[in-house]
Amino acid sequence: VVAPVNLSKLVQEMSRLLESALSKNIQFDFDLTKDLPLVEADPTQMRQVVMNLMTNAAESMSESGGRVRIRTGTTKLDKKGIKALRWGGDLEPGIYAFIEISDTGCGMDEETLKRIFDPFFTTKFTGRGLGLAATLGIVRGHHGAIQVKSEEGRGTTFTLWFPIIKKPTPEILEPEPAPRDWRLKGKILVADDEETVRAVVERSLAKCGFEIIMAKDGEEALERFASENGSLSAILLDLSMPRRNGLEVLEEIRKVNTSIPVLVSSGYASEEFSDRFAAYGVSGFIQKPYIPAALVRKLEEILQGQKV
Ligand SMILES: Nc1ncnc2c1ncn2[C@@H]1O[C@H](COP(=O)(O)OP(=O)(O)OP(=O)(O)O)[C@@H](O)[C@H]1O
Numbered sequence: 060v061v062a063p064v065n066l067s068k069l070v071q072e073m074s075r076l077l078e079s080a081l082s083k084n085i086q087f088d089f090d091l092t093k094d095l096p097l098v099e100a101d102p103t104q105m106r107q108v109v110m111n112l113m114t115n116a117a118e119s120m121s122e123s124g125g126r127v128r129i130r131t132g133t134t135k136l137d138k139k140g141i142k143a144l145r146w147g148g149d150l151e152p153g154i155y156a157f158i159e160i161s162d163t164g165c166g167m168d169e170e171t172l173k174r175i176f177d178p179f180f181t182t183k184f185t186g187r188g189l190g191l192a193a194t195l196g197i198v199r200g201h202h203g204a205i206q207v208k209s210e211e212g213r214g215t216t217f218t219l220w221f222p223i224i225k226k227p228t229p230e231i232l233e234p235e236p237a238p239r240d241w242r243l244k245g246k247i248l249v250a251d252d253e254e255t256v257r258a259v260v261e262r263s264l265a266k267c268g269f270e271i272i273m274a275k276d277g278e279e280a281l282e283r284f285a286s287e288n289g290s291l292s293a294i295l296l297d298l299s300m301p302r303r304n305g306l307e308v309l310e311e312i313r314k315v316n317t318s319i320p321v322l323v324s325s326g327y328a329s330e331e332f333s334d335r336f337a338a339y340g341v342s343g344f345i346q347k348p349y350i351p352a353a354l355v356r357k358l359e360e361i362l363q364g365q366k367v
């Protein structure tokens with residue numbers, strides 16, 4: 060049964076039990092990091108692991124007495140660090156929460172160290188040799204790793220790493236969709252000589268929250284632009300219009316306003332004009348016939364592009 064577990068809290072909650080269950084001539088040292096990142100773990104198994112390691116530590120100094128230190132914290136493990144782990148398993152580089160248990164006990168020689176995780180390997184009279192085998196199984200089951208450092212006569216340190224639960228970072232969170240009427244505000248000048256197009260465009264843009272100014276040819280477009288310049292957010296120009304076509308109109312507009320987004324529409328494919336578009340300062344192109352939703356999307360695009 061896995062759940063998000065704070066390993067510091069788990070050890071903290073066991074501290075009384077450990078102190079009373081293990082030998083009296085052992086001094087306990089808890090060094091637990093507050094607000095440790097959570098790990099996905101089975102708490103019962105985690106307690107079992109801590110108990111196994113603490114029991115071993117206590118048993119390694121049952122005669123002399125000594126100190127056991129339990130530390131928790133986080134470390135970043137890179138590829139090199141993972142490779143250096145003798146019982147590392149195949150971890151991904153990243154941030155890990157760790158529990159470290161060090162004792163000042165008898166320590167182990169290299170021959171013993173090699174076999175400690177083998178089931179039934181024990182050097183103890185009463186031991187069954189299952190504690191560490193079970194521990195390794197649990198750690199692997201949690202996609203973690205174990206490291207052991209030991210020096211004969213001086214002591215042993217077991218470190219266990221567990222992958223932390225990564226909270227979704229703001230970068231990968233989907234941005235909140237902006238409310239429609241917030242983005243789609245503004246006054247749009249629409250110039251098209253086809254009456255049906257003007258009617259459809261006016262209706263659909265107004266529905267999205269835009270204010271519309273209409274012009275039915277190039278000359279009228281320039282007049283409207285002159286009287287509305289400054290209050291306009293964008294301009295939609297059809298390429299083929301009587302009394303000045305779209306590009307001629309655009310040329311005039313760019314003489315006085317270089318920044319206003321201008322969307323050009325045409326029944327011709329855009330490739331036929333694309334080389335000229337750049338020179339005229341076209342912000343976007345929409346192929347006719349278009350559906351209102353496509354027009355709205357294009358307008359959103361060029362309005363957004365302008366904001367940046
Ligand atoms: N902290 C330690 N210091 C010194 N030796 C250790 C330590 N931990 C483990 N060992 C060695 O590793 C062996 C295997 O440990 P493991 O916990 O698997 O079995 P055990 O303690 O012998 O028996 P069980 O845990 O089943 O009662 C031990 O017998 C001991 O030799």
Ligand SMILES: [Mg+2]
Pocket residue numbers: 111114115189190191
């Ligand atoms: Mg044991």
